[in-house]
Every structure is written in structure tokens, then in C-alpha cells.
Amino acid sequence: MENFTFFPATKYVFGRGVENQVADQLKVFGMKKPLIVYGKGSVVRSGLLDRVRKSIADAGIEHEELGGVQPNPTDDKVYEGIALAKEKGVDSLLAVGGGSSIDTAKAIAAALPYNGDFWDFYCGKAKVTKALPVGVVLTIPAAGSEGSGNTVITKISDMRKLGMGSDSLRPKFALMNPELTFTLPPYQTAAGITDMLAHIMERYFSNTPEVEITDRVAEGVMKAIITEAPKVMADPENYDARANIMWSGTLAHNGVCSGGRVEDWATHALEHELSALYGVTHGAGLAVMFPAWMTYAMRENPGKLAQYARRVFDVEEADDTKAAAIGIERLKDFLTSIGMPVTMKGLVIENADTALLAQKVTESKGDTFGNYIRIDRDTARRIYDLAK
Amino acid sequence: MENFTFFPATKYVFGRGVENQVADQLKVFGMKKPLIVYGKGSVVRSGLLDRVRKSIADAGIEHEELGGVQPNPTDDKVYEGIALAKEKGVDSLLAVGGGSSIDTAKAIAAALPYNGDFWDFYCGKAKVTKALPVGVVLTIPAAGSEGSGNTVITKISDMRKLGMGSDSLRPKFALMNPELTFTLPPYQTAAGITDMLAHIMERYFSNTPEVEITDRVAEGVMKAIITEAPKVMADPENYDARANIMWSGTLAHNGVCSGGRVEDWATHALEHELSALYGVTHGAGLAVMFPAWMTYAMRENPGKLAQYARRVFDVEEADDTKAAAIGIERLKDFLTSIGMPVTMKGLVIENADTALLAQKVTESKGDTFGNYIRIDRDTARRIYDLAK
Numbered sequence: 001m002e003n004f005t006f007f008p009a010t011k012y013v014f015g016r017g018v019e020n021q022v023a024d025q026l027k028v029f030g031m032k033k034p035l036i037v038y039g040k041g042s043v044v045r046s047g048l049l050d051r052v053r054k055s056i057a058d059a060g061i062e063h064e065e066l067g068g069v070q071p072n073p074t075d076d077k078v079y080e081g082i083a084l085a086k087e088k089g090v091d092s093l094l095a096v097g098g099g100s101s102i103d104t105a106k107a108i109a110a111a112l113p114y115n116g117d118f119w120d121f122y123c124g125k126a127k128v129t130k131a132l133p134v135g136v137v138l139t140i141p142a143a144g145s146e147g148s149g150n151t152v153i154t155k156i157s158d159m160r161k162l163g164m165g166s167d168s169l170r171p172k173f174a175l176m177n178p179e180l181t182f183t184l185p186p187y188q189t190a191a192g193i194t195d196m197l198a199h200i201m202e203r204y205f206s207n208t209p210e211v212e213i214t215d216r217v218a219e220g221v222m223k224a225i226i227t228e229a230p231k232v233m234a235d236p237e238n239y240d241a242r243a244n245i246m247w248s249g250t251l252a253h254n255g256v257c258s259g260g261r262v263e264d265w266a267t268h269a270l271e272h273e274l275s276a277l278y279g280v281t282h283g284a285g286l287a288v289m290f291p292a293w294m295t296y297a298m299r300e301n302p303g304k305l306a307q308y309a310r311r312v313f314d315v316e317e318a319d320d321t322k323a324a325a326i327g328i329e330r331l332k333d334f335l336t337s338i339g340m341p342v343t344m345k346g347l348v349i350e351n352a353d354t355a356l357l358a359q360k361v362t363e364s365k366g367d368t369f370g371n372y373i374r375i376d377r378d379t380a381r382r383i384y385d386l387a388k
Numbered sequence: 389m390e391n392f393t394f395f396p397a398t399k400y401v402f403g404r405g406v407e408n409q410v411a412d413q414l415k416v417f418g419m420k421k422p423l424i425v426y427g428k429g430s431v432v433r434s435g436l437l438d439r440v441r442k443s444i445a446d447a448g449i450e451h452e453e454l455g456g457v458q459p460n461p462t463d464d465k466v467y468e469g470i471a472l473a474k475e476k477g478v479d480s481l482l483a484v485g486g487g488s489s490i491d492t493a494k495a496i497a498a499a500l501p502y503n504g505d506f507w508d509f510y511c512g513k514a515k516v517t518k519a520l521p522v523g524v525v526l527t528i529p530a531a532g533s534e535g536s537g538n539t540v541i542t543k544i545s546d547m548r549k550l551g552m553g554s555d556s557l558r559p560k561f562a563l564m565n566p567e568l569t570f571t572l573p574p575y576q577t578a579a580g581i582t583d584m585l586a587h588i589m590e591r592y593f594s595n596t597p598e599v600e601i602t603d604r605v606a607e608g609v610m611k612a613i614i615t616e617a618p619k620v621m622a623d624p625e626n627y628d629a630r631a632n633i634m635w636s637g638t639l640a641h642n643g644v645c646s647g648g649r650v651e652d653w654a655t656h657a658l659e660h661e662l663s664a665l666y667g668v669t670h671g672a673g674l675a676v677m678f679p680a681w682m683t684y685a686m687r688e689n690p691g692k693l694a695q696y697a698r699r700v701f702d703v704e705e706a707d708d709t710k711a712a713a714i715g716i717e718r719l720k721d722f723l724t725s726i727g728m729p730v731t732m733k734g735l736v737i738e739n740a741d742t743a744l745l746a747q748k749v750t751e752s753k754g755d756t757f758g759n760y761i762r763i764d765r766d767t768a769r770r771i772y773d774l775a776k
Contacts, residue, residue, distance in 0.1 A: 003405075006399075217609060243389040260635070
């Protein structure tokens with residue numbers, strides 16, 4: 001087991017009606033004038049935003065607003081938020097929505113105390129050491145950003161999608177009412193479920209030996225997701241299934257599945273280029289790229305894939321490579337069962353330019369990347385080809 | 389799933405040599421003059437205390453000291469610490485040791501900002517809303533106090549052992565070096581392992597339906613403990629096994645196995661009376677009382693015990709009561725294999741006064757207690773009798 005630091009400092013308030021605590025929690029954390037960051041769709045239509053506005057106003061708390069954040073959030077909205085926040089003198093951020101709103105809020109939170117371009121943090125020129133406090137009212141369980149210090153933003157000028165993280169960006173609080181997820185469309189629900197599974201698998205596929213405790217926790221969260229996902233798909237208003245999925249999404253990415261291991265994250269890198277070039281939903285792109293990555297990785301390094309197959313999908317097969325192969329099929333069956341594509345064709349990408357994708361991912365990540373297996377440009381192309 | 393709040397605000401720094409960060413972490417959390425709280429044994433003999441003193445002094449941080457904390461820590465030491473802390477004007481606590489030192493530090497931390505007797509918090513007269521910051525250098529993985537807001541203290545005058553908890557008592561940081569546990573005697577190692585298993589089981593045995601995610605996480609931590617414990621017992625200097633066990637002890641009790649469920653804690657109540665009356669080690673008392681509680685509970689409410697047997701001990705048996713019974717035998721086999729007693733005789737208690745124990749536990753907990761099954765005085769006596 002490797003040394004690690006784990007500082008999961010978010011206060012999670014979970015259950016029916018908890019969004020009504022928003023003013024209370026802002027006060028607890030001394031957030032006196034938040035900038036509310038939200039998207040453009042359901043948060044407005046459902047009336048949630050109005051309820052949040054009203055409860056904040058009733059508590060005598062001022063606020064400003066930045067709406068219109070898009071999926072795969074972009075730097076232009078961050079710059080708009082930074083300018084607004086400076087002009088209006090906000091002291092904190094309140095994201096109402098899913099990963100895109102939260103990640104945008106975190107970018108603004110990091111930028112305000114910093115004398116420089118916020119993109120410095122994303123392209124690795126600077127590290128976040130302080131940030132304005134961020135609060136969250138979560139409506140989409142997927143990205144896990146409500147419990148992590150991570151944020152991913154796309155720079156429009158060159159469509160580079162980069163992530164960064166700092167414990168100082170972990171939200172101070174996250175209000176998580178599963179009822180707010182009842183109206184998510186099935187495709188978005190399934191893409192979110194895939195995203196959370198992927199967050200665990202990026203951590204799970206590690207060559208660090210002797211990490212039984214985090215392996216077992218990760219397997220437990222994966223098994224719970226696989227059990228609860230069909231219930232959510234069959235009955236979107238099943239409170240308990242929605243609750244299990246929502247909490248799984250947080251545990252998938254808040255670090256409890258991480259401790260003491262070298263993580264992989266190659267599949268996220270591969271998927272980011274697919275998203276950037278073909279505009280696919282992140283979770284759906286992961287549903288395509290993970291089985292392809294696994295199929296390639298199985299040939300070089302089947303061990304952990306076999307453990308995954310046996311422990312998560314109850315595969316009974318003594319040979320590691322065979323067990324791994326069966327596990328990959330079971331993952332694909334699962335993804336298909338919740339309505340996810342598992343090939344690029346399923347994403348309606350015909351004849352993907354896999355050479356270009358491979359070129360772009362190595363431009364972005366370096367000549368080789370990934371840890372469970374090392375991936376170079378040629379390998380990346382093979383994996384993209386496997387995903388066709 | 390029930391509503392819940394989970395605020396796991398401790399910063400864990402885990403791995404080889406991390407105790408050398410003690411001065412750095414004190415500074416990060418603004419702890420300028422800590423009271424170091426420690427026991428009497430290995431922390432002093434091993435030279436750890438001297439190293440902590442030196443690194444704090446080298447960093448220019450003043451400190452005071454309260455040594456001599458005993459296992460099953462008592463109120464007299466807390467009062468001594470409160471007086472010392474007030475006299476010397478400390479601003480924080482630094483526990484160096486295991487649960488006893490940490491729980492004593494938490495009691496002092498809660499008492500200092502409070503105008504009243506610290507025991508008010510333990511007997512339920514008052515709630516902790518603020519406390520001095522507490523830091524930890526952990527040497528005994530067992531109580532999980534390094535990651536929880538809980539503390540248990542025994543009042544000497546009537547030997548009442550009571551616990552209380554508040555998120556404001558969660559340690560700010562916990563420095564966890566598995567190497568510091570290499571020299572723990574086998575019995576203490578095994579009692580600690582039992583304690584952490586018990587912390588999970590008290591949460592796991594719940595009638596709250598539809599808590600798959602926390603069930604799966606709890607089962608994962610239990611499976612990891614059961615896999616790693618024999619390695620630790622066979623080779624006390626196996627770093628990786630010690631590391632897995634140490635981190636399991638934290639996850640067992642920091643709340644990640646809790647979310648959204650009514651917990652039980654009846655067995656802890658039953659064991660506390662055994663400890664108080666016969667002076668047994670807490671973990672060893674739990675090794676005796678848990679199988680007895682399970683054997684009784686199995687007759688009334690076998691369902692979750694059967695799930696436990698199947699998922700944690702891989703029992704393949706369709707009938708719930710039979711599966712539960714096999715699971716209990718496997719737990720006993722496991723406990724025996726690591727050197728724990730599973731009967732009062734094994735604790736060298738002959739002819740325990742089970743009527744008196746039952747009287748005391750209902751005096752302490754009320755006429756009925758527990759949640760997975762309700763226990764009254766008569767039931768308590770039966771369970772104690774099963775433990776003989």
C-alpha cells in the first residue's frame with residue numbers, strides 16, 4: 001500500500017427535503033453572498049432554482065447568479081463568472097445542478113483569490129492552494145463533483161478538456177435529495193451510472209499490490225450500483241433505488257475508493273478526446289471506451305481484470321484471461337441493459353478517425369499515459385479501433 | 389433509506405513516516421499550544437513521544453502534557469486534563485496513542501469551552517456544539533476514534549461507561565503510520581480487530597430496508613478485515629497487512645458504513661457492563677458478546693444475519709436461520725483463529741452473575757434497548773447466559 005492523504009471534508013446532508021436547508025448551511029459555513037451557478041434546463045423548469053432563491057432571500061442572504069452552464073462546461077462561462085463575481089463582490093459559490101455547474105463553480109472559486117489566468121490551474125502551470133467556499137444542491141448523480149476536489153473544464157479555443165484537483169476545492173456542503181433526480185431522462189440517468197462506475201474502475205485497475213481494503217470497498221460500491229441501476233431504470237421514481245445510486249456516485253469519487261494506490265485514468269483521457277471530437281455524452285463515451293480499454297489491457301495484464309470479474313460479476317473461471325474476458329462481457333451486458341452504447345457505432349459515430357483520436361490523446365497526455373498498462377499513440381489507436 | 393448527515397471532516401495522512409508531519413499539521417490547523425495526551429506504555433518506551441516532542445519543539449510550537457491515560461479511560465484523568473489545560477492556556481489537544489488517549493483528549497476538548505461539568509455531555513444533559521481542535525498520532529488500530537466524533541469515558545464513582553458524539557469532536561487530522569503498530573502484542577492486535585469488526589456489525593444489523601450501498605461497503609470492509617487479520621497475526625511486521633487493518637479500523641467507524649440506516653449498538657451496551665464488572669478488554673468482551681447476541685437475534689430476526697453469512701462468509705444455504713447459524717459459527721471460528729475468546733469462560737469469568745449484568749445494562753440503557761431486536765432485562769439475561 002502506498003502512502004496517501006485523504007481529506008474528505010464535505011458535509012453531506014442527504015435525504016428528502018434537504019434542499020430546504022440551503023440557507024442554514026450557507027450560514028454554518030459563513031457564506032454571506034454566494035454566486036449561484038446553474039445550467040439552463042431542469043433546475044429552472046422544475047422550480048428548484050426559485051425555491052433556492054426564496055429560501056436564501058427569506059434568510060436575509062444576498063446572492064448573485066450565473067446561469068446557462070452547459071454540459072462539458074467551457075472556459076467562457078468561467079470567465080463570465082469570474083468577472084461577475086469580482087464586480088458584485090461575492091464571497092462564495094453555490095452550484096445548483098450536476099457536475100457541470102459544480103465544476104464551473106469550483107473554477108471560479110479557485111480563480112478569485114489568484115492573480116493570473118484560471119486556466120493556469122488546468123494546464124498545470126499553477127496549483128490551487130486557496131479558494132472561495134463552494135456549496136452544492138445536487139440534482140444529477142454522476143460526476144461525483146459534490147464530494148471531490150476535482151473539476152474539469154473545456155477550453156473552447158482548442159477544445160482541450162482538462163481537469164485539476166485540490167482539497168481546497170472540495171465543497172463545504174452538499175445537499176442531496178434523491179427526489180430531485182426522479183425527472184432525469186433515462187439516457188442521462190444511465191450515463192451518470194456509467195460515469196460513477198468508471199470513476200471506481202479508474203481507481204480499481206491498479207498495479208499497487210496489497211490494497212485489499214480499498215479493493216473491497218470499491219467492489220462493494222460497484223456491486224451496489226449494478227444491483228440498484230436496473231431498479232432506477234425500471235422505475236425512475238423509486239426513492240430508495242435513486243438514493244442508493246445517488247450516494248454511490250459520491251462514494252465513487254470522493255476518495256474512499258482510492259486510498260494507497262496508483263490510479264489509472266487512461267480511459268477518461270481516451271474518452272475526453274472522443275467527447276471533444278464527436279460531442280458525445282461523457283458517460284456514454286465511457287461505456288464505449290471502458291470495455292475497449294479492458295479488452296486491450298486483458299492481453300497484457302489480466303490479473304486485476306480477473307479479480308474484478310470474479311468479485312464484481314461473480315465469474316467462476318480459474319484462468320485469469322478467460323475470467324477477465326467473461327467479466328468484460330458481463331460489463332457490456334450490464335451497460336446495454338441500462339441503455340448505454342458499447343461501441344462507437346452505438347454512439348452513431350461511423351468510421352471514427354482513430355488515428356486522429358490517438359494523435360490528440362497523446363498530444364494532450366504525453367507520449368505515454370495510464371498506469372495499469374502504459375499507452376502510447378499506437379496502443380491508443382488500437383484501443384480506439386477496438387471501440388469501433 | 390433514511391435521511392442522514394455525514395461530515396467526515398478529518399484529514400488522514402497515512403503511511404510510512406507520517407508521524408514526522410505532526411508539527412506541519414498542527415500549523416495547518418492553527419494549533420499553537422497543544423496538550424499532548426498519552427498513555428503510560430509503548431508510546432513512551434518506543435521513543436515515539438520523544439520524537440513528537442522534538443519535532444514540535446523544533447518547529448517552535450509550545451506544548452503541555454497529560455500522560456498516564458489508562459485503557460477504558462476514566463473521568464479522573466479528564467478532570468486532571470481540564471485543570472491543566474485551563475491553568476496552562478492550551479488551545480488544542482494532540483492525542484498520541486489509541487482510543488483511550490483520543491477519547492480523553494476529546495472529552496477535554498469538549499469541556500474547555502463549556503460552563504459546566506464535562507460529564508453532562510456523556511449522561512445526555514448537554515450536547516457538544518463546539519470544542520477545541522484535536523489532532524491524533526495513532527498507534528493502535530481498534531477504536532476508530534481517530535476518524536469519528538465519538539468518545540467513551542468511564543465515571544469511576546459508579547463505574548458507568550458512557551459514550552457521546554459530535555461532529556465538532558472529529559479530529560482535525562490523524563497521522564497513521566502502520567509501522568507504529570508492529571510492536572502491538574498479539575492479544576491487543578486481535579482485540580482491536582474484533583473491535584473494528586464490531587463497529588461495522590453494530591451498523592450493519594439494521595432493519596432499515598434498501599440500504600444496498602452501505603451494506604456493500606460494510607461487507608467489503610468486513611471481508612478485508614477477515615482476509616488481512618490472519619496475515620497480521622502470523623507476521624506482526626507485515627507492513628501491508630498492518631496498513632490494511634489500520635485503514636479498515638478507520639473506515640469501520642468514521643461513518644462511511646453508516647449512511648441512511650438505524651444502527652443497533654446493543655452489543656456494545658451489553659459488553660460495556662461486562663467490562664465494567666469484570667475488567668475485560670473491550671475487544672475481547674465483544675468477541676464473546678457478539679456471537680451470543682447473534683445467536684439470540686437469529687431466532688427472532690434472521691434475515692440480515694443470513695445476508696451477512698452469505699455475503700461476508702460465503703455461506704451457501706437457502707434457509708435464512710440455518711445460514712445465519714453457519715455464519716455465526718464462521719465468525720466464532722475466525723475470532724478463535726486470531727486468539728480471541730468466544731465465551732465468558734474464555735475470558736476466565738466463571739459463573740458470571742448474568743442477572744446483575746442484565747440489571748445493570750437496563751439501568752444504563754433503559755427498560756428496552758437495541759434496534760435490530762429490542763432487548764429488555766429478561767432478554768439481556770438470556771443473551772448473557774448464551775455467552776457463558
